[in-house]
Amino acid sequence: MKVQVRESILRIKNPPKTKFSKIWKQHQPCVIEDVVQDWDAYKNWSDDYLIERCGDNLVPVRFYQQDFWRNSQNYAYEDGYEPKKEIKFHDYVNNHIKGNKNVANLECYLSEAYFEDRFPELIKDVTYPEFFNRKAFVTFWYGFASKNFSSTTNLHFDPLHNIFAQIKGRKRILLYPPSDYLSFYPPLDSTSGVGFNSKVNPDTSNLELFPKFPQQDKIEIILQPGEILYIPPFWWHHLTAVDENISLSFWYDLKIEDFFQQKNMLSIFGNIAPTYLYYAITSGKFKEFIGFLKTMFA
Ligand SMILES: O=C(O)CCC(=O)C(=O)O
Numbered sequence: 001m002k003v004q005v006r007e008s009i010l011r012i013k014n015p016p017k018t019k020f021s022k023i024w025k026q027h028q029p030c031v032i033e034d035v036v037q038d039w040d041a042y043k044n045w046s047d048d049y050l051i052e053r054c055g056d057n058l059v060p061v062r063f064y065q066q067d068f069w070r071n072s073q074n075y076a077y078e079d080g081y082e083p084k085k086e087i088k089f090h091d092y093v094n095n096h097i098k099g100n101k102n103v104a105n106l107e108c109y110l111s112e113a114y115f116e117d118r119f120p121e122l123i124k125d126v127t128y129p130e131f132f133n134r135k136a137f138v139t140f141w142y143g144f145a146s147k148n149f150s151s152t153t154n155l156h157f158d159p160l161h162n163i164f165a166q167i168k169g170r171k172r173i174l175l176y177p178p179s180d181y182l183s184f185y186p187p188l189d190s191t192s193g194v195g196f197n198s199k200v201n202p203d204t205s206n207l208e209l210f211p212k213f214p215q216q217d218k219i220e221i222i223l224q225p226g227e228i229l230y231i232p233p234f235w236w237h238h239l240t241a242v243d244e245n246i247s248l249s250f251w252y253d254l255k256i257e258d259f260f261q262q263k264n265m266l267s268i269f270g271n272i273a274p275t276y277l278y279y280a281i282t283s284g285k286f287k288e289f290i291g292f293l294k295t296m297f298a
């Protein structure tokens with residue numbers, strides 16, 4: 001994929017918790033350096049090491065129709081995807097990561113694997129960050145980039161704090177501040193779209209279909225191995241593999257006090273929740289709205 005670096009983001013080196021607490025309260029993303037380098041994961045996670053310890057573990061892999069992300073109709077989470085398949089980790093690495101990546105049917109992504117369930121052998125290789133006073137829910141992502149396909153996660157937000165650690169390889173990440181919710185075109189009208197997702201694929205050329213989308217108002221970074229990106233709750237993000245890469249997301253639930261401590265959170269929530277609730281009630285998807293609240297305050 002084309003690599004552009006045009007970033008304007010705060011960078012800090014291994015901040016103490018008290019310093020980071022001042023930063024996250026500003027509700028701005030930032031890059032944290034000099035943390036991941038100390039982890040055995042960063043030092044040791046070669047394919048051979050991972051296969052030796054976890055090769056037979058079953059992992060969830062998303063397979064895509066050919067040219068999935070090139071088709072501008074393919075925006076909405078779940079709607080266009082095939083369900084994930086469970087395959088052995090060594091098959092994923094040998095057939096898809098190391099396989100012939102020019103073969104069209106190898107469009108796939110080992111995404112959102114629950115780290116502690118899928119890779120218990122690797123937990124000791126990671127020092128869980130302690131920037132928040134709460135337990136992290138950790139997910140593992142292993143993607144790649146080839147001539148025709150780059151593992152991609154669609155534009156969406158999460159109602160969570162995200163400490164996103166890049167262990168191996170690079171990812172291009174687009175970050176959009178949570179301005180007007182509807183200007184991100186959440187697929188509230190689709191059958192299985194949920195309100196965290198956007199219909200906009202920032203990499204396709206059909207942006208004229210989405211005139212309100214704030215396409216200029218973004219931070220674009222190439223996250224390097226060993227870097228952490230803090231993604232604040234409700235910030236929209238879109239992620240694409242620049243090369244073969246592994247990341248871990250540390251997700252932290254929100255607490256009620258965060259809405260008072262973190263800048264603009266109440267107004268952002270006030271912009272999203274009533275709109276989402278209105279669509280949920282009028283389209284009979286009230287359960288999805290309850291799911292949204294539960295995700296936030298689980
Ligand atoms: O790494 C990815 O592809 C997606 C990660 C993500 O969306 C997240 O951690 O919330």
